[in-house]
Amino acid sequence: MNYVQAVEAPERNTGQIKLHDRAQAFAGMHAAGKIAAGCLDMLAAEVRDGVTTARIDDLARQYVFDHGALPACVFYRGYRHTVCTSLNHVVCHGIPGDRVLRSGDILNIDVTAIFDGWHGDTSRMYAVGDIPRKAERLMDITYDAMMRGIAAIKPGATLGDLGYAIQSYAESERLSVVREFCGHGLGRIFHDAPNILHYGKPGQGEELKPGMMFTVEPMLNLGAPGVKVLADGWTAVTKDKSLTAQYEHSIGITEDGVEIFTKSPAGIDQPHKTPG
Numbered sequence: 001m002n003y004v005q006a007v008e009a010p011e012r013n014t015g016q017i018k019l020h021d022r023a024q025a026f027a028g029m030h031a032a033g034k035i036a037a038g039c040l041d042m043l044a045a046e047v048r049d050g051v052t053t054a055r056i057d058d059l060a061r062q063y064v065f066d067h068g069a070l071p072a073c074v075f076y077r078g079y080r081h082t083v084c085t086s087l088n089h090v091v092c093h094g095i096p097g098d099r100v101l102r103s104g105d106i107l108n109i110d111v112t113a114i115f116d117g118w119h120g121d122t123s124r125m126y127a128v129g130d131i132p133r134k135a136e137r138l139m140d141i142t143y144d145a146m147m148r149g150i151a152a153i154k155p156g157a158t159l160g161d162l163g164y165a166i167q168s169y170a171e172s173e174r175l176s177v178v179r180e181f182c183g184h185g186l187g188r189i190f191h192d193a194p195n196i197l198h199y200g201k202p203g204q205g206e207e208l209k210p211g212m213m214f215t216v217e218p219m220l221n222l223g224a225p226g227v228k229v230l231a232d233g234w235t236a237v238t239k240d241k242s243l244t245a246q247y248e249h250s251i252g253i254t255e256d257g258v259e260i261f262t263k264s265p266a267g268i269d270q271p272h273k274t275p276g
Contacts, residue, residue: 019211032120033261103129163200217248
């Protein structure tokens with residue numbers, strides 16, 4: 001896989017890794033990321049017993065519009081909602097509907113906002129009321145695994161280093177890493193090269209270079225790593241019906257490290273925890 005300056009590349013996925021200008025592109029991604037993260041902040045107070053996932057979707061859509069952005073998922077490959085709402089054993093791409101949240105549920109909400117052409121893509125886990133300790137532990141380890149992966153990102157490192165940082169930590173905590181879904185490049189394109197695997201071996205894979213922008217979004221299961229997609233063509237669930245969790249940030253590589261575009265403005269990147 002080769003690299004190309006983003007300004008010289010077409011606005012589509014050509015299989016090349018785009019290197020973006022830090023001044024302009026990073027500013028655009030921070031603006032889009034702030035809207036997406038702010039949307040998840042707003043939803044923290046709305047995820048409670050008795051609320052439907054459709055209500056969560058309606059609130060997210062209104063928030064994105066009210067902040068001058070567009071919901072990237074609406075009509076994307078036929079999808080008709082602003083967010084994905086993935087409950088309990090749903091790994092990703094859960095579809096909002098009349099499902100009522102109940103105390104004990106854990107929920108991932110995934111949102112992407114387009115602002116001035118840039119995509120801010122992020123997701124978080126939410127606890128509905130009192131949840132089992134094993135569910136809270138799963139969420140905490142998944143968040144920590146994402147942050148360990150992000151900490152491994154720097155110029156000269158490889159995608160294998162990133163994946164290994166996540167996989168080695170997750171498996172040391174007796175959790176499994178989903179293989180079927182991965183992170184992705186993004187910017188003015190929603191899903192771009194390269195694919196970001198959340199497992200790997202040190203030193204393997206493409207070299208990380210300044211200007212790369214992509215998501216880090218590990219999905220970890222309490223049980224086996226296998227998943228299946230339901231008949232709706234979207235909803236992915238654990239094959240053994242074990243609990244699963246996911247966190248996601250959009251990031252950009254700088255000359256000496258990494259910037260996170262989608263940090264919570266309210267400091268609640270883990271909504272079930274008290275900030276600070």
